Amino acid sequence: MASSKKTFSLFTISEARNVLFGIATLWIGLFHSDYLTMAQYTDNKFIIDVFASFRGMGNIGVDMFLFLSGVGLFFSFTKDNRFGRFLKKRFMRVLPTALLIGIFYFSFRYATGRYNSGLSHYLSRISFTYFFFKGERVFWFISLILVLYLVFPIFYKIIERFRLWGMLGIVAVVVVATFALRFIAPGFYRYWEIALCRVPSFVIGIWAGKFVMEKKEIDRKWLWLFLGLAVGLTALLNSYTPIMKALIPGYSKEIEPMYIFFYRYVGSALGIVLVVLLSFVCTSLRHKGRGNLLRNFLEFVGMYSMEYYMIYLNINHYIERVYNTKPEHYIMLYFGSFVVSLVLCVLTRKICDFFMAYMQRKPANLEELRAARRERKK
Secondary structure, eight states: OOOOTTEEETTHHHHTHHHHHHHHHHHHHHHTOTTOOSTTTOOOHHHHHHHHHHHHTTTHHHHHHHHHHHHHHHHHHHHOOOHHHHHHHHHHHHHHHHHHHHHHHHHHHHHTTSOOOOHHHHHHHHTTOHHHHHOOOTTHHHHHHHHHHHHHHHHHHHHHHHHHHHHHHHHHHHHHHHHHHHHHOHHHHHHHHHHHTTHHHHHHHHHHHHHHHTTOEEETHHHHHHHHHHHHHHHHHHTHHHHHHHHSTTOOTTTGGGTTHHHHHHHHHHHHHHHHHHHHHHHHHHHTTOOHHHHHHHHHHHHTHHHHHHHHHHHHHHHHHHHTOOGGGHHHHHHHHHHHHHHHHHHHHHHHHHHHHHHTOOOOOHHHHHHHHHHHHO
């Protein structure tokens, strides 16, 4: 439903979902391309610093992804709230592709001697549980999203019954549990903070899902508040290190993980704000018939967001390390990795779709098989 000129429909978040997934995915990829700077192409310090800041905040794409996932799962579970069917659908969407990529990646790493731990470690890695035991962050997001699928029905029921207070209660419990872990078991906190600090984005997405589904209208003046929040939160993130050094004597990179929650929570808030603002921009351009090529491209990337996350991050660093890329070739490395990753994403999805279709095929009738065998013998 289109909004009037004075209001903004939150349903645009759903309409622009795949485009936003594409933006978040590319931003995460850029964040992990830490070799890429503007210093090779300009001497303008302002441009260099702005690009470095933009690239450095790319991990906010994770919060955007989780918020959108919460909204999407609310839609799905509202239509069919049978727990078993929900889990089967979610797991079958993620696990076949994740397992294929994970088995290939970790087998390659073991075969080339990069890993030399035993079979139990290998099995833990390809089952995406190693993150919880050892904090290895190769595919930490897959580990997190699988756990969130398991607890989602509980979150959904609480939020459906208590609405805003239910959402705030879950967020409060998660935050308190995170801080309790920080003091009781700092080692595990260092392992898990990258995931635990992102859970509130997912929970808020579930709560917002109801308003998105009901096509809640808000006054467009609120978008100016969101824009102001985006500017303020961006400034906070860019001032994170100076603020920490001013507040915490002896602050250094070594103790940064113990205080990174400040950055994570501000980043989560910024990610949610950006989802609202970007959904407005995307749908406005679509209604005006502009940016169709870019939107189609971003939707295509968004369709393969999980595959791209798993493939690009490792292809990129592997090519950089093996070929010892020179600074003047970094831009070629980035776009080369991007193209190769997209091709592999499509191939991986097709392989998984073919395999799943083959596994789910209905067996032929036994009597028909026997009749056909008798015909061949005649």
